[in-house]
Amino acid sequence: MKRYFLNTLLVFGVAIAILTVFQKLEFTEMRAKAETPVEVRQNKLEVELDDFYFEPDEIKLKVNQPTTLILENEGDVQHTFTVRALNIDVVLEPGEKKEIVVKPNKTGTFELICRFHQEKMVGKVIVTQ
Numbered sequence: 001m002k003r004y005f006l007n008t009l010l011v012f013g014v015a016i017a018i019l020t021v022f023q024k025l026e027f028t029e030m031r032a033k034a035e036t037p038v039e040v041r042q043n044k045l046e047v048e049l050d051d052f053y054f055e056p057d058e059i060k061l062k063v064n065q066p067t068t069l070i071l072e073n074e075g076d077v078q079h080t081f082t083v084r085a086l087n088i089d090v091v092l093e094p095g096e097k098k099e100i101v102v103k104p105n106k107t108g109t110f111e112l113i114c115r116f117h118q119e120k121m122v123g124k125v126i127v128t129q
């Protein structure tokens, strides 16, 4: 009877030890997730250039933080992704895809244009803190 009791105690002891380890692991994982800001994890953005618009036509960036822009010209003519205020100017042939990394050094709302069709092909780049 005494041995049975000890065995039961041992099983409980092991079970509690395992649960404690699992809880600690889960906690560590949760903390790792919480410490990585959303903006850092999702710093890629696809922008389509088409005849004759940008999609999306409003691009949100964080100041002093690098973002990869995946630019794709899905139209039948040449287009550019141009933000003069941020010294960005990329020309894309029809069907061409380019990745650029932008790291804006100032906040504000800046004009995005295609240099070849700037009367209709426009958008905005909004840089915030």
Ligand SMILES: [Cu+2]
Pocket (backbone or CB within 6 Å): 052, 078, 079, 080, 114, 115, 116, 117, 121
């Ligand atoms: Cu264009």
